[in-house]
Amino acid sequence: MDIKDYIVSGVLELYVAGKLSETENLEVAAMAKEHVEVRTEIEAIEKAILELTRATAPNTVLDFEEIRDKIAVSEPKVIPITKPGTAWFNYVGWAASVLLAVGLLWMYNNNLELRTQMEAASEEKLLLEEQIANANNSLEQTTDLLNTIREKGISVTSLAGQQVSPDSYAKVYWNKTEEKVYIDAMGLPEPPPGMVYQVWSLKLDPLTPTSVGLLEDFTSDENRIFALTNSNESEAFGITLEPAGGSESPTLEQLYTLGVVSS
Incomplete structure (x- = not known):
């Protein structure tokens, strides 16, 4: 006892x-x-x-x-x-x-x-209430996100896996009016410790990459959908794996996905 x-x-x-x-x-x-x-x-x-x-x-x-x-x-x-x-x-x-x-x-x-x-x-009651509140918030956020990406005028670009990770894939939902992009990164593997995915807006001629942002808290985000700001005249999007904090220019050897914006 x-x-x-x-x-x-x-x-x-x-x-x-x-x-x-x-x-x-x-x-x-x-x-x-x-x-x-x-x-x-x-x-x-x-x-x-x-x-x-x-x-x-x-x-x-x-x-x-x-x-x-x-x-x-x-x-x-x-x-x-x-x-x-x-x-x-x-x-x-x-x-x-x-x-x-x-x-x-x-x-x-x-x-x-x-x-x-x-x-x-x-304590158990408070924890349960917190879990319910989080679930409700998550549901509301998911509903808002679905409504956003289904709006008329949203450009959808599919990103295919590249040589370093042929099975990877992602989608970019671009709202040009609001200058926002929503990255669906469910098709990307979890990044190794100390690494982060970075999204790039690309001009193709000449090839000019501009960083859109990082997919931070990748592991803890169950939906793997990230909202970023994009004011560029993007012709393509790419996602690379970079050291934590991101890079000034993309590491092409770590290019996981790439896709051209449809006209």
């Missing part, structure tokens, strides 16, 4: 009150000998009972063993009560104090465990 679970189980309170069998007492003693947390908890319970007993019978001096002996009986007995101030009256007060302390400690431990469970449930 986990030590924390063992401590909050209530067995230590019963041990302190002398309400366990001999076998159970030996088991608790063994646990206390092996685990300092158990010993500390037993001492704390005994201290609480002593303090409560002193508050009930301030004129009587007893140690904890004497208090426990007064209530640790196997059979209940009828105690004749005469008047306040007799020894038996004090014993009843001690017994009530101990039993009250045990009850309070039991309730405290149970409430502590319940509060821990409630806090865990609250």
Whole structure:
């Protein structure tokens, strides 16, 4: 059993009150000998009972063993009560104090465990709400994106895989009016660590590349659709693999996809 679970189980309170069998007492003693947390908890319970007993019978001096002996009986007995101030009256007060302390400690431990469970449930609820909110946001963003790329006047250019990665592919949705391009990079493999994909706008005669931007956070973007700004008179688009941060000019040996804009 986990030590924390063992401590909050209530067995230590019963041990302190002398309400366990001999076998159970030996088991608790063994646990206390092996685990300092158990010993500390037993001492704390005994201290609480002593303090409560002193508050009930301030004129009587007893140690904890004497208090426990007064209530640790196997059979209940009828105690004749005469008047306040007799020894038996004090014993009843001690017994009530101990039993009250045990009850309070039991309730405290149970409430502590319940509060821990409630806090865990609250954290799970917040996490679920966050996941739902993220899913809703993602759905809204996807819907907006689909509506955008389906607008009339959007130019669509397919980019085919090149020598370094023949199976790669991508698509460019170009909104010339708003000077934006949306890169669908689902057909590109994940870039190696320290590398990033860079999109290029190309003029073909003479061949003039201009950087459109980087496909950053590639791995964490499940949709692999990236919005970039493009104010160029593009005749073609290409995507190369570059060192993190991008390059001033494309590394042609790492040209993954290329496509000509249809007229």
